[in-house]
Amino acid sequence: MxxxxxxxxxxxxxxxxxxxxxxxxxxxxxxxxxxxxxxxxxxxxxxxLKQNFRTHSSVLNLAQSVLTLLCHFFPKSVDKLESETSLVHGELPVLLQSCDQNVLKNIFHSNVGNSNGVITFRAQQVILVRDDCAKEQVIEQVGKNALVLTIIKCTGLEFQDVLLYNFFEKAPLEPGWEVVYEFMVHKNLLGARSLKYPPFNKDRHSALCNELKELYVAITRTRQRLWVFESISHPLFDYWKKLGVVKLGEFDFSFGSGMLVFCKLEEWNLCG
Known part of the structure; x- marks a missing residue:
C-alpha cells in the first residue's frame, strides 16, 4: 500500500x-x-481550502470532536484552523463492543471463496492497532485474511474502510481520559449527571496529548466506513454519544460478516 x-x-x-x-x-x-x-x-x-474531498462529513465530525479536545486541553500543540467540511454525506462511524474474545477469529476464519478470491477484508480495507504487540495478537486471529497495520505505519495512507481495534484497551499507560468529563461539564454536555473526575493538570495529563493526536490519525485514514471496536467502556464514548457522532453496534458474527466482501486476488496484487 x-x-x-x-x-x-x-x-x-x-x-x-x-x-x-x-x-x-x-x-x-x-x-x-x-x-x-x-x-x-x-x-x-x-x-x-476547507473543503475535504477525501472523506465524508460523518467521519470529519468525529475527527473534529477529537481536535476540539486537543485544542481545549493543549492549545499550543496544534494550529487552530477552521473545521473542514464535505459535500458528501456518509454513514456514522460505528462504536462496537463485544464480550467474545474470539470474535475476530470466528469472523475471518469462516470465509469461503474460490481460486479467484475469498470473502474477506478487501485490499482497500484495514485493521488498525496501537502497536506491534497488538498487531501480532490480531494477526493470530485473522491470519492472512486482512491487512493489519499499526497507526504510526499508516500515516499518509488512506483506505476505503477502517476497523480501529482496541485502541483504548491496549494503552500502555492510563493518560487520564476522565478529564473528558471536565470538558463536557464546561460545554454543558453532562446535564444533571454527577461524576467524579480528576481536574486537568497539564503535567499529569501530558500523555493525553499524543493519545489524541494518534486517535485523530486513525480516524482520518478512512474514506467511507469506520468501525471502532473496544472490549472496555471508556469516557470518550460518553462524549461521542452525547455529540451524536457515532452509532452503537454489537460486534458479533452477523455484524462482522457484513464487513467482509469478495476480494479478487488481482486487487491484492495491485497493492503490492
Missing amino acids: QSQPFSDAVTGLFACGLGVATSDEAACIAKFMVNFHVGPERSSDLFK
Whole structure:
C-alpha cells in the first residue's frame, strides 16, 4: 500500500513557484494552503481550502470532536484552523463492543471463496492497532485474511474502510481520559449527571496529548466506513454519544460478516 501521489495540479503549483503546505499527503487537495507574491506592496496572500474531498462529513465530525479536545486541553500543540467540511454525506462511524474474545477469529476464519478470491477484508480495507504487540495478537486471529497495520505505519495512507481495534484497551499507560468529563461539564454536555473526575493538570495529563493526536490519525485514514471496536467502556464514548457522532453496534458474527466482501486476488496484487 502506497500513499496517494500529489496531483498534477498541485505539482504545477510548485513549478510556478507557489508554496503548498499540507499535514497529510493523501489529503493534499483538501487541506493545502497556497502562498504567492503579488507585488512589492503585498508580500503574500493566504488561501485556506476547507473543503475535504477525501472523506465524508460523518467521519470529519468525529475527527473534529477529537481536535476540539486537543485544542481545549493543549492549545499550543496544534494550529487552530477552521473545521473542514464535505459535500458528501456518509454513514456514522460505528462504536462496537463485544464480550467474545474470539470474535475476530470466528469472523475471518469462516470465509469461503474460490481460486479467484475469498470473502474477506478487501485490499482497500484495514485493521488498525496501537502497536506491534497488538498487531501480532490480531494477526493470530485473522491470519492472512486482512491487512493489519499499526497507526504510526499508516500515516499518509488512506483506505476505503477502517476497523480501529482496541485502541483504548491496549494503552500502555492510563493518560487520564476522565478529564473528558471536565470538558463536557464546561460545554454543558453532562446535564444533571454527577461524576467524579480528576481536574486537568497539564503535567499529569501530558500523555493525553499524543493519545489524541494518534486517535485523530486513525480516524482520518478512512474514506467511507469506520468501525471502532473496544472490549472496555471508556469516557470518550460518553462524549461521542452525547455529540451524536457515532452509532452503537454489537460486534458479533452477523455484524462482522457484513464487513467482509469478495476480494479478487488481482486487487491484492495491485497493492503490492
